[in-house]
Amino acid sequence: MRDGLLIRLTADPLDPSEALSFVAYPGAGGTVLFTGTVRDHSDSGPVTGLTYEAWEERALEQMEAIGEEIFERWPVCRVAMLHRTGGLNVGETSVLVSCSAPHRAEAFEGARHGIERIKRDVPIWKK
Numbered sequence: 001m002r003d004g005l006l007i008r009l010t011a012d013p014l015d016p017s018e019a020l021s022f023v024a025y026p027g028a029g030g031t032v033l034f035t036g037t038v039r040d041h042s043d044s045g046p047v048t049g050l051t052y053e054a055w056e057e058r059a060l061e062q063m064e065a066i067g068e069e070i071f072e073r074w075p076v077c078r079v080a081m082l083h084r085t086g087g088l089n090v091g092e093t094s095v096l097v098s099c100s101a102p103h104r105a106e107a108f109e110g111a112r113h114g115i116e117r118i119k120r121d122v123p124i125w126k127k
Helices: 016-023 056-073 104-121
Strands: 005-010 030-037 049-054 078-084 086-089 093-101 124-126
Touching: 005 016, 005 056, 016 030, 016 078, 016 093, 030 104, 049 078, 056 078, 056 104, 078 104, 093 104
Parallel strands: 005 078
Antiparallel strands: 030 093, 049 086, 049 124, 078 093
């Protein structure tokens, strides 16, 4: 895995400051952190919590590939993508995606690409 890329699946709580610290870089003029949290409702009705399951090996491979895509498409400095597994309560952080880049537009675009691809293509399921 590339030096400027942090990928993790964990049952432990996620710390946004870890992602921000990892992507900090002297050449970065913009840093974006997306934080996904468990909300109290869905299209099906009220939510009291979620359980996330992952095909860990494949999920980590896919997340690394997404990170590489971000580096190929935008001039980002560093990328962090962390996702929880296990049981989470309403309000808990389920996913963090952070990018730093010389300019804000690239940081925003890289982070958005990261979360959209995680949601669409990474084998992590919620119940």
